[in-house]
Amino acid sequence: MTSTPAAGHWDSDALGVLMAPLTGTQLPEWMGEVLEAGLASVILFGHNTPDPETAAALSRAMHARSADCVVAIDEEGGDVTRLQAATGSSLPTAWALGEVDDPELTRHAGSALGDILAACDIDLDLAPVLDVSTDPANPVIGTRAFSDDPDRVAAHAQAFAAGLIESGLGTCAKHFPGHGATATDSHTALPLIELDREEFTRDHLAPWSIAPWLDAVMTAHVLVPSLGEGPASISSWSRPELDRAVSGTFHGLVITDALDMAAVAGTVGYGEAAVRAIEAGADLLCLGTSIRRDDRHMLREAHDALVAAVADGRLSRESLHARAEGTRAQCRRLRTRRRFVPAPELPAALAHADALGSDAAARAVRGRHAHLDLRPVLVADLRARADHASGARAPQLIQALAEQGVQAVVPDYPGQDAHSHQLTSAPQVLVLTRLSRSDPDEGARLSALLARRPDAIVVHTGVPDAAPDHRRLVLAHGAGRTMMRAAVDLLLRGR
Known part of the structure; x- marks a missing residue:
């Protein structure tokens, strides 16, 4: 020993x-x-x-x-x-x-x-x-x-x-x-x-x-x-x-x-x-x-x-x-x-995973009353609480929109100023949420934004039971690249 x-x-x-x-x-x-x-x-x-x-x-x-x-x-x-x-x-x-x-x-x-x-x-x-x-x-x-x-x-x-x-x-x-x-x-x-x-x-x-x-x-x-x-x-x-x-x-x-x-x-x-x-x-x-x-x-x-x-x-x-x-x-x-x-x-392994992941994500993502066209869209990320398991989040939704030819605009202070000119003037608005029912900051910012833009589409990245009660909603079941691509495909093409 x-x-x-x-x-x-x-x-x-x-x-x-x-x-x-x-x-x-x-x-x-x-x-x-x-x-x-x-x-x-x-x-x-x-x-x-x-x-x-x-x-x-x-x-x-x-x-x-x-x-x-x-x-x-x-x-x-x-x-x-x-x-x-x-x-x-x-x-x-x-x-x-x-x-x-x-x-x-x-x-x-x-x-x-x-x-x-x-x-x-x-x-x-x-x-x-x-x-x-x-x-x-x-x-x-x-x-x-x-x-x-x-x-x-x-x-x-x-x-x-x-x-x-x-x-x-x-x-x-x-x-x-x-x-x-x-x-x-x-x-x-x-x-x-x-x-x-x-x-x-x-x-x-x-x-x-x-x-x-x-x-x-x-x-x-x-x-x-x-x-x-x-x-x-x-x-x-x-x-x-x-x-x-x-x-x-x-x-x-x-x-x-x-x-x-x-x-x-x-x-x-x-x-x-x-x-x-x-x-x-x-x-x-x-x-x-x-x-x-x-x-x-x-x-x-x-x-x-x-x-x-x-x-x-x-x-x-x-x-x-x-x-x-x-x-x-x-x-x-x-x-x-x-x-x-x-x-x-x-x-070869990466290419196979890409193809399989794309198919699986498309089968999983759900939406209701959620449709985008090719005009610019303001993307407000309201997720206030840090996600220590996944680490820093890359702007996967913005990248997925860009891949489909949609210009994404990120507001200077998303959700904090519901009367901002950016929010008021944007032709389309997407809102990212994860814990809006339990995180007071995220919930308050979402309420303020939707009061100003009730036509906004919420892209919810958390579990479905944590999603806000909003008419225009996408359940993305995650915030990674594959899930965001599937969400954008659903928004633009309805599938």
Whole structure:
């Protein structure tokens, strides 16, 4: 076994349970050394992957330094994309796939995404989402979920995972035990779900019965007092509840949600959360994104917290070593699968996903009394609340309009001045919403705008139950490139 390292050195047992971020688009030498020292996994974010070609080069560089290191990515398609963050995802949201309700289409979508990831030499996708989006005010799940119905969620998540696996990818269901029944975003605070055990089990734990068919489960930073005390990701109750949900023992990897999120880092602290996660039974600790933090310091802080816990007897060396060895064995299995399933050429994979995504989005988008002509249109984006899961939003609706030859005008202060000359004089008005029923700012701005322009068309990007009660409405089921193109096609052509 590895002894406690001197300051500045790396402990292979601690590294064996860590999924670390890195900054930039190239592999720094220090990270290469950590990979050789035994780091189990690296997670990529949008700032690492400005385009799929760059992502592929970075993944191959990491595998050259450590053949068994698992390269992971949080790539769901739809609004949550890392590989296509600059352009928008080729694929629809999970909610759009659930809306069509064709599991075979969902499987093909998973396979199309898996082909892109395989072509980029990525091993593990942190998908599918098993959350049941029962709270329309939820600011972080929403259309990332397949449905508000647990049976539909289970069917489509299993189909999507099957497609990923066909392409040689590892799968990770998230966010256990369920993040869909809260209006709090765990990126910014610790959510509390006050459902009794019977209701939570029926509506949110039920889809987790499919977990044995997947490679990993991600635990959420959520409080569910009816199940146990403390956040699921760092509390001892979560592992037994997972086994109960799968009617046996879950043998895959248990991965935490990002430990830099405020729900835990802002409560118990970053290093303490790492130790508690191991105590709670996690196999792999996702450290989060380094976009606003030093990547090496993040890894060092979590690593040193684990080493200190061993030194003071809080964690036994034997248990940490066993956890690291078990995690590495599962990582090797994921890498073996990835290497033995042939990957397509990247351009072909992207083209296939574009075609499939376009068809799926067209089948999902709905509208009523919503029609545009080719005159200029004012586009007012009233979505006030940050979407931490998808990151910064590109102007996908404006781009989709431009592709169809429609000039889009963006007001200087959308929705804040309902009497502005721009709003009054525009021949046509489109309004983007996501949480207008639950976000007071978004709701007030929408009311003011519609009082002035009742002829405006609302393009709603959230779940249908969060849509405003407005006569002229498009349900886009997401805000990504594919969904916005389908919405514009419906507006211009009625299909």
